[in-house]
Amino acid sequence: MNVTDRRRLLGPSNAKSANIPETRTSSPSKRSEDEIRKMFLKTGLVGNANGSAYLEVDDTIIEVSVFGPRPIKGSFIDRASFSVECKFLPHIPQPNEETFKNQSGSASNVRTGLTTVEQKLSSYIETAFLHSIILEKYPKSTIDVFVTIISADTTSSSNKSLLNLCNWVSNCTSLALVDSGIEVKDMVTSGQVSLNKSTNKILMDPDYSNNYSEDDSVDCVCSYMNMLNDVVVGFWIDGNQDDLDEQTMQKLFENCNGMSKKIRSNFNSYLRGTIE
Template identity: 50%
Template sequence: MSDRRRLIGPLNTIIPNIGISSNATEADVFKGPSSATRNEDGLRQFFLKTGIIENANGSAYLEVGGNIIQVSVFGPRPIRGSFVDRASFSVECKFLPYISQPNEQLYNNTTVNAGSTANTGPTNANANGRTGLTNIEQKISSYIETALLPSIVLEKYPKSTIDIFVTILSTESSNSGSTKVDAALLGISNWVLNCSSVALVDSGIELKDVVTSGVATLKNDKLLLDPEVISSGEDNENTLTCVVSFMNLRNDEIVGFWMEGDQSKFEESQVEQLIDGCNNMSRQVRANINSYFTSTLE
């Protein structure tokens, strides 16, 4: 007789390979330039794996730098109630407990003890938005949902729901001890979106296009794609960072745009330069994703 009071894990689960140095195949690891030698227009190496959650319709696991992300897709699942002619769509993004969230002092209203990088916890974590999510988790969830929504053919799934659950296992800001960094917040949002797009493809849900994203930082007229965490002690006042999401096969249609920084200090041409940089990165990520799925079919 089974123990009904205990939650049993799903059958045939796969333990993810933690770290690029683990037993990964050539198809799983995209060998971009290393952090120390890459150019401003180059991407870092990232590890990608699909199908790691057996009981989900689609799943993906991604590592890049200090960021580790896991995404699961459930649906289309039937919903009760009145008939609706198209599926509903939702995204929920959560950090593991005790992981420092980027810009948490600003958005989550946390406090940090003197001489320590540990915070006392959010004092206003659920001021608005989704129940149970911090303000940062709500921001990331809303951005991912807004960017992915135009790509899904919801009309194909009436009276159904499609749900994406994102778990952030590690961030670069938590590893470096940074507390207020725009690049960390937008950087993790960028890779969460790319990982979520891969999970959607793995689920078999009909899509108009695969949404991919790019993130870029402009500082002192120098453009850097896929920026790493900038130390909170550096001068970030004259820095502009943005993440832009595209459907590249649909004439590079922009489906998501998030910018942090004082835009009044930058000209319109510089903002356009940032968007073009994000589009360049988005195309590179898209090419790698296409290569990954092609290799899995062989």
Template identity: 45%
Template sequence: MNTDRRRILGPQDARIPDLGISTNANNSMDIDPAGFAAEKRSSDIQKMFMKTNFISNANGSSYIEHGDTIVQVSVFGPRPIKSSFIEQASFSVECRFLPHLKQDDALDIDGDHHSNPNGRTGLSYTEHKISSFVESCLVPSILLDKYPKSTIDLHITVIEHNSESTSLTNLVNWITVASSLALVDSGVEVRDIVTAGHIISDGQHVILDPIEPVSKRTDCLVCFMNLKNEIVGIWVDGDLDNLDTAIEECNKMSRTIRGNINSYLLST
């Protein structure tokens, strides 16, 4: 029996969770430690780890590790609602950072991470911005009319994010991918799986899935439904000289991620 009340110990029969094996990524997913150096090819994408169906009380769940980024997503619903009849389900997204994580000060216009008077209750401005963006990207993919008088709630938890080495747009890229994967795991009917691509540009070079931030850069995130090559969301941070080129490069990354998701889903 534990007599040290200053510590909270785990159960005696605790064991390391079995998160499965990494997805069958191809060679293009190899990590290039050179960052934005000339040696890094524009087609290089970092390795990622994905896992689904690991939260027992959720209808669907996903877990993604990508570099310094760790994201967990859970889906609850479709659940019936006690209100007047509505022809299609309502859909909501809520993103939260764990308390120890530093959030992006550039988005926090009031300088107070805990105040967001015009947004969702209890969310910081950064959390509200991410929640709204992901929600707008996923809504076109969900067949909401299949679930009248229902609600579908998606909860995102950012477990790890190093804001000094990874940009916010890159984080949102993987939040979007994890959210779409959780929707598929929940069994909610969707038109397509939403995936995303992220690039940075210094005016001369365009790099996919950057490892390290670059000064005087432009970040561009584009979310796609690749089945019909539809764009469902764009997030640009900085001055972008050539939007068409940025979209084309983001589409390359999006299709690479989609191929890995397809491989993972088929294997499970």
């Protein structure tokens, strides 16, 4: 049983959550299949972090702060430890949240600890970036990344929209790391595509909020270090994964790589702009 949280103001105990039903109707997007949505980027907004980045794509708003390298207490370690914590603002619904929600914490202004969805995202980012950061340069220290999802279009049932969110979170994190000045082997950028199995068509950066709910699609997010021979540092496949063969994988990865390269070139020109 959960003991009542006395550190936060949770309101009356008999309150029920009142969720506003979905009423939004949206028009199908007019983008071509290999067009990436426009994004807004800004680095260095958070003053007390070592590096930070802010990204807006449509309704997705992400903020990433990098704290570190910070000294640790205790015994010596010869390389930095790296951790990622990815949190949604508490009012944003998460996929399958109803299933895992514990009944005691019904107030909608607080989420203690990480939910399964948040853990999944955190661990993806952590594994993807672990390879790129030169941890040996920072002995006896920690590098902590804090991701705040300020707004997101996560549909309630499907995990697929998470892939798209994951893509933008990883891209935003890599900008924040550059802003912090922590040494990396290469920037990590990601791409996310959806393959419709019946038409065999690839859709780049699909907009899941636009009633895009093709059940017969397989969706993939994949992260690369593009300047290091396109090394894959992480991928996540969701959707219809029956008879997933080499050919399909090849196709998914190729297109993710294409998208990640586009994003990388955008980032490069943004970063060049910040220097000048």
